[in-house]
Amino acid sequence: MSLKEPTSIDECIYFTQRSIGEGKVKAWVCKEKCPKCGKALMGKPKDEKTGKPKIRAKEYQCPECKYIAEKDEYESTLKAQIKYTCPYCICDGEIEIPFKRKKVQRFNEDRGKKETVEAIRFQCSKCKKDIDITKKMK
Numbered sequence: 001m002s003l004k005e006p007t008s009i010d011e012c013i014y015f016t017q018r019s020i021g022e023g024k025v026k027a028w029v030c031k032e033k034c035p036k037c038g039k040a041l042m043g044k045p046k047d048e049k050t051g052k053p054k055i056r057a058k059e060y061q062c063p064e065c066k067y068i069a070e071k072d073e074y075e076s077t078l079k080a081q082i083k084y085t086c087p088y089c090i091c092d093g094e095i096e097i098p099f100k101r102k103k104v105q106r107f108n109e110d111r112g113k114k115e116t117v118e119a120i121r122f123q124c125s126k127c128k129k130d131i132d133i134t135k136k137m138k
């Protein structure tokens, strides 16, 4: 398998690149054509006044036929493509998984307690350990 990396962030509805311990991960989800008319790429609806996409919108819209898809439902039909260096066994890998965020528990070292965060979880193809791409914390 060889993943085609996006040439621009405009091609993606999701893009992240970060270090996880000794490893690193790059993940993206490409925009896909409208499931109804197939003429245009689905994206966040645009603000009529500014013409800029409404990042926080809870839906995606086809700019051609105006078909609207609910955000979570639509995203779960898409595929997240991931290139990674496993933080546990330091091997390189590539994987494609459904773009779905799950609630996972992790230990927050700053606060000294467990917390639940949303993450895209996948398993290293070699050592089978879970690798989580958590939502960025501020």
Ligand SMILES: [Zn+2]
Pocket: 034, 035, 036, 037, 038, 039, 040, 062, 063, 064, 065, 066, 067
């Ligand atoms: Zn359409």
Ligand SMILES: [Zn+2]
Pocket: 086, 087, 088, 089, 090, 091, 124, 125, 126, 127, 128, 129
């Ligand atoms: Zn591994």
